[in-house]
Amino acid sequence: MTLHANRRTVLKAGVAGLGLAGVAPVLAACSGDSIPGGGGEPAAEYEQGSAALEVELGPEIEGVNYPEDYAGPRHRELEPFGDGQTEFSVIGRSIPGLSYLENYYANLVEEKTGVKIAYQDVPLGEDGQTTVNAMLSGGDLPDAIMCGMELFSPSQVAIYGEMGMFIPVDELIDRLAPHVRDMFETFPEMRSLFTAPDGRMYAVPSMNDCYHCKSSGVRTWINSDLVPADAHPQTLAEFESLMTELKDHPDRTGSGAVVTTTSTTVPNLFNFFLGSFLPVSTTHLLLDDGKVVWGPSQEGYREGLSWIQKQFRAGLFSTDMFALTDEQLKRLGDANGGPSFLVTHGGSQGSFTSVNDPSQERSPASIMVPLAPMEGPDGVRTCDWDWYQIGSPNFVITSSCEDPETMIRWADHQFELGMTVAMGAGEQGVGWDFADEGAMGINGAQAVYTRIPNDLDNQLWWEWGPYYKSEDQRHGEAVPQDTLTIEGTLYEAGKAYEPYRIPKESKLPLLVFTTDEAAQVGEFETNLGQHLEQFFAAIGTGRADVDDDAAWQEFQDGFTSIGVDTFLEIQQTAYDRQFG
Amino acid sequence: MATTLLTPSTDAPPHGSPRRIKEPRGDRVLNVILIVLLALFSLTIVYPFVYIVSASLSDPLAVSRGEMWLWPVGGSAAAYEALLDYPEIPRGFLNSVLYSGTAMLLGTAVTTMGGYALSRSDLVGRNVFTLLFVFTMMFSGGMIPLYLVVGQLGMLNTPWAVIVPTAVSVWQLIVTRTFFQTTIPHELLETSRLDGASDLRFFGQIALPLSKPIIAVNLLLYGVATWNSYFPALIYLTDNSLYPLQLIMRNILLENSFDPSKIPGMDPARIVEMQRLSDQLKYSLIIIASIPPLVAYPFVQKHFVKGMMIGSLKG
Structure with a gap:
């Protein structure tokens, strides 16, 4: 048994090292x-x-x-060519x-x-x-x-x-x-x-x-049982007063967290709110006039974190979020009588409920609706948008x-x-067919094809191979009413964020690195991310104070000592090489 | 062991006998404390299992809501029926049975023979061999060299890749060796020799019949280790009709842990689909996978205690 254990640990270590760096x-x-x-x-x-x-393209059908x-x-038309x-x-x-x-x-x-x-x-x-x-x-x-x-x-x-x-x-x-x-x-x-x-x-x-998917990194949901669509807050100030008012509302399910998320998605939730102070990105890297910059060191970041800290102190943001697991969040979401939180982060409804069926009226998936980015005190209203995904x-x-x-x-x-x-x-005529004229796709335009709700056991495979799904192709899908799909609701969520997306010139694409660069970048990313998340937890739990100059300086110095400058240089070199 | 500790009075004369020695006060207090502690300890083992059994029979929603905590809520066997919708699950189960069965027999045969040989003080180079075996306990070539060896032996994508590389556990080999050293006296060998028995005959007709406990222990340990392992299968097999149950289970359960925010191009709708499957099957799969070891344990347990105890003495 010892042998097994030993060997397995060694193997695991070897495997872990086989990531990018290894x-x-x-x-x-x-x-x-x-x-x-x-x-x-x-x-x-x-x-x-x-x-x-x-080789010529086949004639269009x-x-x-x-x-x-x-x-x-x-x-x-496709012509077979193999032997x-x-x-x-x-x-x-x-x-x-x-x-x-x-x-x-x-x-x-x-x-x-x-x-x-x-x-x-x-x-x-x-x-x-x-x-x-x-x-x-x-x-x-x-x-x-x-x-x-x-x-x-x-x-x-x-x-x-x-x-x-x-x-x-x-x-x-x-x-x-x-x-x-x-x-x-x-x-x-x-x-x-x-x-x-x-x-x-x-x-x-x-x-x-x-x-x-372009806004899924910051997608945030609000409980429509208590906040009807016409009462969505438009500014952070409105959001604050609304949440304070609803915190002890008698119609609320339970009396738990007002704003919460899982421990792994805390940065995502923070980024959503930070977008009301300055443009932010999930990778924390942005482009400023062709120059790669580190988001957390930009002007406005401190002000944003200060606002977030205030919400923790007021008890609107729950400190539980630093320890919450996926399953625990789902438990809160699936609570009898509707989700027990008012606001949460989630790439899709599946992040906070296991009854992920938006066609049911009382499913948490239909109670929680996307909350659009709000305007900050200085009139900033942005959200991350993954242009290059x-x-x-x-x-x-x-x-x-x-x-x-x-x-x-x-x-x-x-x-x-x-x-x-x-x-x-799957098979044309069984799982899908070309759409009739007048059929409506996900984005409301003419649909190209329509899904047929059918059992598709072993008919298809997932997106690991070669394929070509442009935005128009994806949106050209007509979804019949009774199918279990969240594409429609996610499209609406995307629509709600699109007006506030950061400009394409600000977004740093996913870069291709050389062997040496890749080894360094991986380590920097991990360390910088950890430092950032530790600070998030520290201000959330009151162990650090954003408004204290010494603490802020220490936080910023942390990035420097980890090597954020070298990190940015590598990114800049790679960016210039690929897109310069 | 627990029984002897908890009821020391079983050896005492029957109840009501005038000569019965009263348990000292200290012992009784200790007993109560031990019973409570052991009961709590057992509870930490039994409760998760009961929870999973109940969860597998409950409505997944009730489980997710946290309404189910001990007995099934909204009981249904749907999760077990759904298992049969995936042909790879029954197939994986059979594969696992085959792999563990073979690994168990092969491993036990090799370990008993090897252990016996190493236990004989007249084996030439005994210390060198022992040292070589022990060396592998501390140092391993690592995944890639192992992969290359398995590949060059032509075992990739065959059941042998799962069975042969881990056939012998050095730890068990040493326990077995020690067992032979302590339970089969040298005098027995000398006596048999006087009667004209060859080494082979002595091993087959004298040593083996006296070693049932250690054989049982080896069978069980090899069986369980192979039953629970997925890593060799993951590395060496690329044909899912050969996958053991553990690997299939892992695939299903891990699909629940995709982090959508870290997978570019993976759309959330797909993740939802995976989560549905995983939520539906996870508990029933765990139950199915624990049945064979659960069935095997009671039969081997009595030997288990005996064999392990004797074998673990210093030789």
Whole structure:
């Protein structure tokens, strides 16, 4: 047993180190013969977009109702190109109920491309990263990896790519992937966001331009049982007096916290309120005229924290939030008679209730409604907006692949409209169909396709592979009344925040770092974040006082001694390289 | 052990006998304290289990609201029926049974033979071997070298990857060795030799029959360790039809812990879908996964205490 325990701890430590920072040393330790083609030759220079297209887009299929100015995938003829014999090994993810052999979408892809795939499944989440890192380090490479849903960050893709484990896909795309190229032409950022420091692209990026996700980091909800829609506070002063008045209201469920959230989302809740003092961002990094700046050191931050501190002292913000778990918050949300809090943070209603069904009138999911950003004392009214969250690196081809051209075309076919929809909704006619003229999409415009409420066991897979969901494509979904989906309510939540979003020039995109930079950035991010959160807890619990100059100075000096200046320099270098 | 501590009077003459020695006051006080402490201690073990059993039979909403604290509320077996909707769950269960069964037999066979060999003082290089084994307890090559070895042995994506690399636990090997050293006297070996028994015969016909407790202990420990492990499966298997139950369970339960604010491009609607599944299945899955060890324990428990106690003496 001791042996087991020992070995497991060692393994765990090894795995933890395999994050961004640990990739290089681990791989370096077993370089040489064990990694096929892992010699680390630098990829040749290539100017993106320069190669001529060799494969034509198929003709468009008539009869699909696109809204005006639709930008996104279109329904086209797809010609199979594979020989149906050669088997390619591709890593996909496993979720309960999915079996690749019988999966409808997997078979549809095979039918439309003529390419035979042997899927290897690895679990979602961090477990999957462990498995894939072991494979990569062990030199046991499949032909391709569907690496969406957090398997690799753009920086990790670039690092593996520059080591020679993943091959550059930019030229292949330009030559052989008309659908992906079409996406690049419509959305040039899909190229720039996923280009490695050496100027090459090592992963086919999938587009997932999720409108409501852009404000989910600061999304805050208010209890509509006590605050009707026409009485939503417009300024922080109104908010304060309203909360004070409702704190002991007889109609309240329980007498618990007025404003609360879980311990991991405290910074998110704070950011929502800080937005009424200065522009803030979930990463705490912002751009000021092309210069990367550290949010917590900007003017207005102290004033904002001072306001938050005042709410804790008045008992409106609950100190419980620094210890609350997800389950405890749900318990408060699911309380008999309606949620027992008045305001809480949540990316979606699922953060605070397990009865997540907005179609039920008395479900906490319909009682809690989005609270729009409010105006601060100096007239500031902003919220974080993740402008650059439009996609992720989702498909890499490894150096073991003998026929990368087939693999790139295999990915490309899935960028077609019908395929992208089928990936998430199964068979046409069973899980979805093209919408009739006049049907309304999520954003109120003409719908492109409509969902059919049906049992879709093993028909689809999730967003780990190649696909093309532009904002118009996502919003082109008509949702029938009786389906259990929160897309509609989340769209409304996005709408409520959009007028106050920070300008695009202020938002720092997710940057692609070199190996050395990535190792440092990871450590800085952790330390700076911890320092910040400790201060949040200190002012929340009264152990520190924002209004005390010495305490504030100490807080700011903490960032300097952790190395915020070096951190900003690295970010600036990476930003200038990628977008300068 | 607990029984002997708590009821020292069982050895005394039957109740009412005039010669019965009264328990000293101090002992009685101590007994009460011990009973209370042990009762509280048992409660901390029993309560979570009862809670999970009840939660698995309750309406998930009542559990989430905190209304269910001991007995099921709004009882239904829906969670257990839902388990069957996922073919990988029964399949994972069978895989786990297969892996633990094999690992149990293989591990016990190797450990008993190895332990016996190491217990014999006339084994050439005995100390060197022991040292080598003990060395692996303190130092490990780490995940990647292990992965490479398993890969080069051609065991990746086969059930063997889950069974062979962890087949022998050095700790159990040493306990087994000590057991043989202390319970099988050297004189027994000499006597058998005089009667003409070979080493093999002595081991098979004399030593083994005298070692039932340690065999039972090994079987149980290997069985439970393999039943509970998911890490080798996670690393070495990429075919979900080979996944053991623990890995499937982990996938389902961990899907509940996605932090939407940290996953770019992952939309909250997906997370909600995962949470629904997880909320529905988590308790019933835990119950299903605990049944086999629960069934096995009572049969082995009596040997367990005996075997562990003897084996743990210094050789």
